[in-house]
Amino acid sequence: MPHRRIHHPAPADTPLTRALRDLRIESHVPPDFPPDVAAEAEAAAKTPTLPDRDATDIPFFTLDPPASLDLDQAMYLTRASAGGYRVLYAIADVSAWVHPHSALDEEAHRRRTTLYFPDTRVPLYPPQLSEAAASLLPDQPVPALLWQIDLDSTGTVKTASVERALIRSRARLDYETAQRRIDENTAEEPLALLRDIGLLREEQERTRGGLSLGVPEQEIIRRNGRYELEYRAQLPAEGWNAQISLLTGTVAAELMLQSGTGLLRTLPTATPAAVDALRRTARALDVEWPRDSEYADVVRSLNPQRANHAAFLQQCTTVLRGAGYTAFEGGAPADRLHAAVADEYAHVTAPLRRLADRYAGELALAACAGTEPPGWVLEALPALPEEMAAGAREAARLERQCVDLVEAALMSDRIGEVFEGQVVDVAKNGRGTVQLYEPAVIGRLDPAGGGAPPLGQRVEVRLTAAEPGVSPVRFESAATTAAGRSA
Known part of the structure; x- marks a missing residue:
């Protein structure tokens, strides 16, 4: 998942979209799936491996951005005895469609994760699966990993289990619709309980020292021939939804740690x-x-x-x-905590978008059943942390370049203007990095004759370059420029 969510709803032919397209070409981001992979996906979509349990009577609902089609998760929330709650959380069962060492599997190992760009996304699995047959879209029976997590009245986990089941979502909700129904007290109980459980889990998070950032989405729009940046703050319902995912990740980690074999998501302090x-x-x-x-x-x-x-x-x-994955067999590892979660944690809730989640889901299933994990999972387990690390490095590089392109587009018609900022970094070569206050853009400060200003100093800088695909945002000291003109 991207750290910074940037959206550019623009026509296909703008300077920014052209630069983003060129970035994908230069980075060898695959525009399509190979023919054999696409053909295998078409065939797999018609012949999934079906589970024994039929849970299609449970009226699950999904909660996602309105345009999303790759729906990994569906939930159904109820009250339990003694003031507690029951969370039924269905996760798309990718293994029902993708078989070990198949063309689909090998392509997923090459891609490792869905890549997000401001103007598009490049999926981990072909759309025939990720946006259709394997997605938890409403009114279609879909194989899933069904989690049952019972909480007490404070939101603390009492029991947790996971099994394969056939499920059928009844409603596809977006965040604004869900938030409005909750706020207006028109939500039916399974949705209304999202607030109750979400608030309890947020309090649990604060108590243990965890932190969810709730990063706003950036939207860059072209208005009257000029790029403008807007922020969309997360709704409370998005945070409550994230708490259900975090809850599932923590109980999955606990199951795997108890079994002695697993794949954790870790983050140092x-x-x-x-x-x-x-x-x-x-x-x-x-x-x-x-x-x-x-x-x-x-x-x-x-x-x-x-x-x-x-x-x-x-x-x-x-x-x-520094976030990474820790694979282990034969006992719990020393490196096991995720600093932001402040607990042991595993990625298991986004298998349509992250390769590791398919494996972690299988490990959690085996741990819950008290059985040995499948051989293909154990075979791949030792190499998964480095595979995912390589995927994360590439995703982070592309994300950083996307940010550079977006900021260059935003500033492209302001060459020569003076801005106030602060030096937030200085490299060994004397080149500084400046964070502007308004707009909130970061750019390179080319060193003047006397070198870069001291770290942390407030400065006035003049924009010298900013063009998507040609030059990132670059500044020079406005004071130095003015002195040069005076001389």
Whole structure:
């Protein structure tokens, strides 16, 4: 999943869309699936492996952005005895369609993850599966991994299990519709309980020291021939939905740890250097960060409706660096915590978009049943962390380049203008990085005769270059330029 969600709803022929298309070509991002993979997907869509249990009587619903078709998850929430709750969470069973060492499987190992661009997405699996047969779209029976998680009245897990089942979603909801129904008290109980359970799990997260960023979506639009940047803050329902996914990931990790074989998602604690860099960004964006306040406290105090707070939340993703996967057999590993979750955690809820989730789902199934994991899973397990790391590096590189292109488009008609910013980084070659306050853009500051300004210094800079696909955002010191003209 992308750290920074950027959307560009533009016609096919704009400077930005041309630059994004060129980026995909230069990076050898596959535009289509090979013929043998597409043919296998067509055949697999007609002949899934069906599970023994039929759970199509449960009225599941999905909750996703309105345009999404690759629906990994569906839920049904009910009240339980003694004031508790039952979470039934269905996850698309990719193994019902994709068989080990098949053309589909080998292509998934090459792609590793769905890639997200501002103007499109490049899927992990062919659309015949990911957006049709294997997706939990309403009113079609689909094989799934069905989780049952019972919570007490405080949201604490009492019991959890997972099995294969055939399910059928009844409703496809988007976040705005769900939020409106919850706020207006018109939601039926399974949806209304999303707020109750979500709030309880958010409190559990705060208590254990975890943190969900809730990064706003950036939308770059072309209006009157000029690019403009808008932020869309997450709705509460999006956070509550994410809590159900996090809950499932933590119980999956616990099952695997108890069995001694598994695949965890891990993240080290943010380094002091990363936090210091984030403090400088906060100062540049006029975000208040009291000296005695922790990073998590600052994030929770932010209002993503404010542009500078939304921009700061985008930059908070930098402290997530170092995330990876830990595979283990024969006992629990030493490296097992995810710092942002503040708990053991596994990726199991997005198998249509991440390769690792298919394997982690199989490991959780085996752990719950008390059986040995399938041979094809154990065979692939040792190499999965590096496979996913390579995929993550490529996704991060493309994401960073997309941000550069978007920011260049945003600034392309402002060459020569002077902006106020702050130096947030200085490289060994003397080249600095400046974070502007408005617009919240980051750019390279070319060193003047005396070198780059000190780290953390407020500066006035003049924009010298910004053109999508030609030059990223670049600045020079406005003071130096003015002095040169005076001389």
